[in-house]
Amino acid sequence: MRQRLISSLLLAGACAALAVAQAAHAEDASCRTVRFVDIGWTDITSTTALASVVFEGLGYAPRTTVASVPISLAGLKSKQIDVSLGYWWPVQQKAVEPFLEAKSIEKLDPPNLSGAKATLAVPSYAYDAGIKTFADIAKHRDELGGTIYGIEPGSSANAKIQKMIDTNQFGLGGFKLVQSSEAGMLVTVERAIREKKPVVFLGWEPHPMNIQMKINYLSGGDDVFGPNYGEARVYTLTNTDFLTRCPNAGKFVSNLRFTTDLENRLMQPVMNKERPQEAAKAYLKQNPQVLDAWLAGVKTLDGKDGVLAVRQYLGL
Numbered sequence: 577m578r579q580r581l582i583s584s585l586l587l588a589g590a591c592a593a594l595a596v597a598q599a600a601h602a603e604d605a606s607c608r609t610v611r612f613v614d615i616g617w618t619d620i621t622s623t624t625a626l627a628s629v630v631f632e633g634l635g636y637a638p639r640t641t642v643a644s645v646p647i648s649l650a651g652l653k654s655k656q657i658d659v660s661l662g663y664w665w666p667v668q669q670k671a672v673e674p675f676l677e678a679k680s681i682e683k684l685d686p687p688n689l690s691g692a693k694a695t696l697a698v699p700s701y702a703y704d705a706g707i708k709t710f711a712d713i714a715k716h717r718d719e720l721g722g723t724i725y726g727i728e729p730g731s732s733a734n735a736k737i738q739k740m741i742d743t744n745q746f747g748l749g750g751f752k753l754v755q756s757s758e759a760g761m762l763v764t765v766e767r768a769i770r771e772k773k774p775v776v777f778l779g780w781e782p783h784p785m786n787i788q789m790k791i792n793y794l795s796g797g798d799d800v801f802g803p804n805y806g807e808a809r810v811y812t813l814t815n816t817d818f819l820t821r822c823p824n825a826g827k828f829v830s831n832l833r834f835t836t837d838l839e840n841r842l843m844q845p846v847m848n849k850e851r852p853q854e855a856a857k858a859y860l861k862q863n864p865q866v867l868d869a870w871l872a873g874v875k876t877l878d879g880k881d882g883v884l885a886v887r888q889y890l891g892l
Contacts, residue, residue: 602878603636603875604821606821606822607824608635608637609636609637610631611639611657612624612628612658612661613640613643613651613657614640614643615644615645615662617664621846622846622852622855623661623832626856626859626860627832629853630867630870631825633889633890634828634882635877635885645662645671648660649813652681652815653681658822659812659829660813660814661688661810662810663811666802667808672813681813681815682819683811684812684814687812688810688833689782691807692780692836693781693806693807694733695801695805696737696776696777696778696797696801697778697779697791697793697794698774698794699769699774699775699789699792700791702716703794705774707794708792708795709794709795710795719773722750724751724752724754724778725754725764725765725777727761728755728757734753740800746796765785776794782836782840784843784847786836787841812830814826824875824877828870828874828882831870831871832870838859841859857890861892864887867883867886871883871886
């Protein structure tokens, strides 16, 4: 009897200690609602959905507002927004730098995505046939019909292509830039691929085109699109007190790292009109290994094991 009593007391003490430990790790109730902003780009819609699903599994109540880049920055500054996963550098640098210099928002390092790119591309069979660099395009003028395919009129990428043509850079004088929607351009490229015809077009990653078609990016365009195939990085932004006010949620947000392959694959169902949250859940169920790094040192809202809770939430 005495031994049973001692055992019961020890068990009660252990449970009490666990409860105290969990309470010590529990997030303040004001942190339950994590306010994301989505700038409306498919990759950011997709990654925000991923983060939101994980937050739900941790017991938080994420909320997403869709807003333009200027409005998103103003929301972070005024603390009406907690997190943006969508600072594309260098595309948005001029818009974001003044806020960073004024210390009115925070940028997390390292970036949540590295290795993004945007430059001219060709189908792999055209690359193998000799169109490997910007300087090779003019050599294949006749097969290409003197045409380069861009995206919607007014885009900065189209302006760069047109400038090459106007200045005869790489011998491209006399080429024609065909401008259309992203979807229209991709339909044209897919048709050329079916017919095994060479075609030069504006390509970028992350985007499902990288897994839907066999393509290669052309080298030699550093002076036009920037080094490393027009390399871009994507950073996470937060308001100035989010990481200190909500350290557990902030830890998860700080841990987030994506890959171009992840985003290529996740963007595909989203662009096919599947709800971002459902696409995100499906991806996480198929690739649960990403949770280990994302949730390192992260607890649930009430201080419990984060990885276990999210896996249970996903039915794993």
